[in-house]
Amino acid sequence: MSSVSETPLLAVRDLSVSFAMAEGGSLQALDGVSFDVPSGRTVAIVGESGCGKTATALSIMRLLPSPGASVDRGSILFQGDDLLRLSERDMQRIRGGKIGMIFQEPLTALNPVYTIGAQIIEAIRLHDRMSRAASRTRAIDLLHRVGFSRPDERIDSYPHELSGGMRQRVLIAMALAAGPRLLVADEPTSALDTVLRAQIMALLGDLSRELGMSLLVITHDLEFVADIADELVVLYAGTVVESGRPSRVLAEPRHPYTQALVQSVPKADTFRTRGQRRAALPTIDGALPDLRAKRVGCAFASRCTKVFDRCRVDAPNMVAFGDGAARCFLCERTGVTGSAA
Amino acid sequence: MSDRESRPHARSHTKPLVVVEKLSVLFPYRKGFFRAPTFVHAVDGVSFYIRPGETLGLVGESGCGKTTLGRAVIRLVEPTVGRIVFDGQEITGLSEREVRPLRRRMQIIFQDPYSSLNPRMTVREVVGEGIAALRLAKTPREADETVVEMLGKVGLGPDLLDRYPHEFSGGQRQRIAIARALAVRPDFVVCDEPTSALDVSVQAQILNLLEKLQDELSVSYLFISHDLRVVAYTSHRIAVMYLGRIVEMGPAKEVSERRLHPYTHALFGALPKAGHHEGRRERPRRALAGEPPSPLDPPRGCVFHSRCPRVEKGRCDVEAPELMEIVPGSHHRVACFHPEGTDEVASEGFGTKNDVEQPTATTEPFSSA
Numbered sequence: 001m002s003s004v005s006e007t008p009l010l011a012v013r014d015l016s017v018s019f020a021m022a023e024g025g026s027l028q029a030l031d032g033v034s035f036d037v038p039s040g041r042t043v044a045i046v047g048e049s050g051c052g053k054t055a056t057a058l059s060i061m062r063l064l065p066s067p068g069a070s071v072d073r074g075s076i077l078f079q080g081d082d083l084l085r086l087s088e089r090d091m092q093r094i095r096g097g098k099i100g101m102i103f104q105e106p107l108t109a110l111n112p113v114y115t116i117g118a119q120i121i122e123a124i125r126l127h128d129r130m131s132r133a134a135s136r137t138r139a140i141d142l143l144h145r146v147g148f149s150r151p152d153e154r155i156d157s158y159p160h161e162l163s164g165g166m167r168q169r170v171l172i173a174m175a176l177a178a179g180p181r182l183l184v185a186d187e188p189t190s191a192l193d194t195v196l197r198a199q200i201m202a203l204l205g206d207l208s209r210e211l212g213m214s215l216l217v218i219t220h221d222l223e224f225v226a227d228i229a230d231e232l233v234v235l236y237a238g239t240v241v242e243s244g245r246p247s248r249v250l251a252e253p254r255h256p257y258t259q260a261l262v263q264s265v266p267k268a269d270t271f272r273t274r275g276q277r278r279a280a281l282p283t284i285d286g287a288l289p290d291l292r293a294k295r296v297g298c299a300f301a302s303r304c305t306k307v308f309d310r311c312r313v314d315a316p317n318m319v320a321f322g323d324g325a326a327r328c329f330l331c332e333r334t335g336v337t338g339s340a341a
Numbered sequence: 342m343s344d345r346e347s348r349p350h351a352r353s354h355t356k357p358l359v360v361v362e363k364l365s366v367l368f369p370y371r372k373g374f375f376r377a378p379t380f381v382h383a384v385d386g387v388s389f390y391i392r393p394g395e396t397l398g399l400v401g402e403s404g405c406g407k408t409t410l411g412r413a414v415i416r417l418v419e420p421t422v423g424r425i426v427f428d429g430q431e432i433t434g435l436s437e438r439e440v441r442p443l444r445r446r447m448q449i450i451f452q453d454p455y456s457s458l459n460p461r462m463t464v465r466e467v468v469g470e471g472i473a474a475l476r477l478a479k480t481p482r483e484a485d486e487t488v489v490e491m492l493g494k495v496g497l498g499p500d501l502l503d504r505y506p507h508e509f510s511g512g513q514r515q516r517i518a519i520a521r522a523l524a525v526r527p528d529f530v531v532c533d534e535p536t537s538a539l540d541v542s543v544q545a546q547i548l549n550l551l552e553k554l555q556d557e558l559s560v561s562y563l564f565i566s567h568d569l570r571v572v573a574y575t576s577h578r579i580a581v582m583y584l585g586r587i588v589e590m591g592p593a594k595e596v597s598e599r600r601l602h603p604y605t606h607a608l609f610g611a612l613p614k615a616g617h618h619e620g621r622r623e624r625p626r627r628a629l630a631g632e633p634p635s636p637l638d639p640p641r642g643c644v645f646h647s648r649c650p651r652v653e654k655g656r657c658d659v660e661a662p663e664l665m666e667i668v669p670g671s672h673h674r675v676a677c678f679h680p681e682g683t684d685e686v687a688s689e690g691f692g693t694k695n696d697v698e699q700p701t702a703t704t705e706p707f708s709s710a
Contacts, residue, residue: 048540261542266545268569
């Protein structure tokens with residue numbers, strides 16, 4: 001990235017979050033997570049269920065359930081301020097103001113009894129004191145921006161009159177209402193089919209470019225997000241295991257987890273022939289480590305095909321190489337953990 | 342399998358197990374209480390067959406009718422017009438009572454393993470329910486043995502028999518749902534988006550499992566998904582569905598590589614290509630813009646013409662193309678007057694003449710893939 005020298009818009013440092021368990025004890029959702037979102041750039045946090053993606057998003061928005069969740073260490077610097085130390089009042093101004101957010105469920109995030117226009121106008125007027133007429137004009141402009149062809153008619157639609165893809169566009173319009181510097185999108189495409197996934201990801205990428213807005217996309221969809229991201233951050237069991245340019249991460253993943261993840265995506269280049277068995281798709285055997293237990297060694301050691309003795313005892317650090325970094329001892333020696341094939 | 346010999350279809354491997362002819366499912370729809378109902382053609386004149394031990398993949402966008410079609414084939418949704426022949430017997434005219442004996446042979450696996458399993462039933466009860474209902478075991482002990490055997494086949498141990506669904510992860514629940522469907526030894530299973538709610542690495546496990554079980558039990562699948570990669574990987578043949586109709590059908594390799602229908606072409610264009618990303622500067626995607634028109638008001642002529650870059654005015658918007666083979670004997674059928682690779686049509690980009698909502702984001706030129 002070219003703009004590394006300037007201060008990033010958002011800097012997450014050593015963030016550790018735990019959840020209290022009903023049966024006692026606690027679960028470590030995030031363990032020392034660090035990453036930057038530079039100004040005007042798109043960063044994607046990717047990983048599977050239980051990796052800590054949503055905990056990361058909720059920490060940034062200060063929406064972690066309380067009581068229940070606690071931030072044990074770390075800081076979240078946004079334009080120089082540590083969001084974790086702001087008063088709730090200051091945080092309310094930032095939330096939906098300088099930082100916009102899109103939630104996971106486009107089908108439930110909208111209020112069914114109000115028109116989409118009323119909901120967008122509410123979001124505009126919450127952060128910007130403008131007249132009803134002016135805010136309606138702005139809402140129409142926002143709907144146009146997110147891809148509505150007849151926004152002046154559609155503004156009076158109710159959510160149930162719109163498809164899932166269109167509702168997601170409305171939520172994006174609402175998140176843009178206050179002209180945020182950073183948009184946090186938590187699984188913006190997980191409820192959508194592949195065509196809509198490509199459309200919504202492309203829309204987010206274009207908006208970020210047009211508006212000079214930073215984008216933090218949190219998703220399990222490694223490949224769809226790779227199209228728009230400047231940087232991928234791969235999370236596993238609450239730790240960052242790899243980061244780098246999407247083209248490099250997908251073509252030459254360095255961490256054994258990323259390698260296994262990339263390989264487990266079915267590709268439309270091997271086909272079945274009737275009556276013939278074929279090699280199985282690579283999978284990641286085993287399960288996530290118990291997040292309640294104290295961590296020893298590498299979080300991926302129990303499922304790693306390249307594991308050796310040291311992995312079960314010591315926790316590896318992030319090892320930087322030319323175009324990224326990976327948390328693996330094998331990268332220390334060679335920089336590459338063997339070919340992905 | 343010990344009961345292989347007793348399977349009627351085991352005699353012949355070329356005779357289709359399931360034949361669907363011109364099947365339509367219409368749902369009545371009222372615009373107002375006092376108005377006469379109009380009909381939505383959720384499925385519109387669909388024909389296909391599935392051979393024993395074969396997977397037919399059915400792919401399409403949300404709302405294209407693929408789930409309705411899957412359910413209609415096993416008579417969970419009542420077909421309005423058309424014929425379904427299962428193992429030589431027409432089942433379309435049968436009463437619910439007459440269909441019952443066939444239920445054992447036709448099963449379904451649903452998308453969401455969080456809601457498809459009864460939370461109050463143990464694994465033993467969930468997997469054993471069909472065996473008990475159809476009286477497939479003589480004694481409870483025999484039923485239990487079958488349940489344990491099925492759990493073993495899907496990779497779950499006998500120690501889990503008395504656990505409840507909430508104690509399992511999404512992937513494990515889908516394994517339980519698969520064990521439930523296969524416990525009654527069906528010949529045909531409709532898999533309705535079985536991996537869409539799962540993580541990628543878990544999806545790979547479930548796809549492997551379904552394939553392994555098919556090889557062992559020679560069961561046929563109708564595999565429904567919106568994800569073309571999954572369908573192309575897991576199926577022997579693919580049917581591409583758009584607005585209630587099949588627009589292209591053929592061997593998975595043929596359809597994936599030739600993509601005769603402009604819609605199939607666009608679906609493949611919307612897929613990310615692993616390892617070929619050059620960041621945000623360049624996005625040479627031929628993405629499909631807009632959304633399908635409402636099935637309440639389907640376009641005249643070819644259903645895809647409103648989004649098609651190869652549309653011929655005066656023909657595609659008037660006449661509906663039939664699904665037919667371009668190369669005789671190839672078993673690769675397409676419903677299009679101007680299939681890809683057959684002639685030059687002005688490159689206008691997708692969805693430009695579209696009446697549905699236009700996103701600003703996806704207006705890439707119609708470049709070669």
